[in-house]
Amino acid sequence: TVVVTGKGESATVRLPDGSRVTLFYESHLGYRQSSFNTDERKVNFDGEAHFKVRRDRKHPFVVSNKHLEVTVLGTEFSLAARHTDSMACLYLEEGSVSLCSPSSGQTITMEPRDHATVDYATGKITVVRMLSKPLAIAQGYLSFESTPLSKVVNTLESNFGCNIIVADKSLLPKAFSGSLPAKNINEALEVLCLSFEISVSRTGNTYTLIKKYGTETK
Numbered sequence: 001t002v003v004v005t006g007k008g009e010s011a012t013v014r015l016p017d018g019s020r021v022t023l024f025y026e027s028h029l030g031y032r033q034s035s036f037n038t039d040e041r042k043v044n045f046d047g048e049a050h051f052k053v054r055r056d057r058k059h060p061f062v063v064s065n066k067h068l069e070v071t072v073l074g075t076e077f078s079l080a081a082r083h084t085d086s087m088a089c090l091y092l093e094e095g096s097v098s099l100c101s102p103s104s105g106q107t108i109t110m111e112p113r114d115h116a117t118v119d120y121a122t123g124k125i126t127v128v129r130m131l132s133k134p135l136a137i138a139q140g141y142l143s144f145e146s147t148p149l150s151k152v153v154n155t156l157e158s159n160f161g162c163n164i165i166v167a168d169k170s171l172l173p174k175a176f177s178g179s180l181p182a183k184n185i186n187e188a189l190e191v192l193c194l195s196f197e198i199s200v201s202r203t204g205n206t207y208t209l210i211k212k213y214g215t216e217t218k
Helices: 149-160 185-196
Strands: 002-004 011-014 020-023 028-030 041-052 061-064 069-072 076-081 087-094 097-100 107-110 114-119 125-129 141-148 163-166 175-181 198-203 206-211
Touching: 069 076, 087 097, 107 114, 107 125, 141 149, 149 163, 149 175, 149 185, 175 185, 185 198, 185 206
Parallel strands: 041 061, 163 206
Antiparallel strands: 002 028, 011 020, 020 041, 028 041, 041 076, 061 069, 069 097, 076 087, 087 114, 097 107, 114 125, 141 175, 198 206
């Protein structure tokens, strides 16, 4: 069984064991129904999703792809592991998980409020304890840290299923840090307009970002 979401799409999947997975834009989840709940509950995953796993000590729940493997008994966590990115991120809300990087062989055990990243190039896993729950797409936000505007725009296009044109190409490499609303394209673009001193025009499903006349973007 394979569940795939496209641009601007999300879907909630209830697995045979009762676990629930909410897939966000351009994500892929696959599993074999015939063997899912025998020795282990294993899914292949690429994309971004929120997992709420039913506890079953006899059948560990495993999320895997080329760059990582997450093993849990029963827990709740958010995972962003796209093959198009340079790293994966996992935030644990409840329970405990084992996170393994096949390329480096490193394995760590995570506790609630731990935020882990897996570097695809090195396989290194880094974990930090968060004082508060980070803003994530599961909570209605798209978060960025020193991200080029070009990638921010690509993310918005995928999340909202729209087209965004940046008229001034010199803005594309400029970095953006912050969180944008994931459910309202107008509010998200308004934040970018304030950050980069630009304005936006719309034609159908296409948004054009234009540098305001007489301003210099910092």
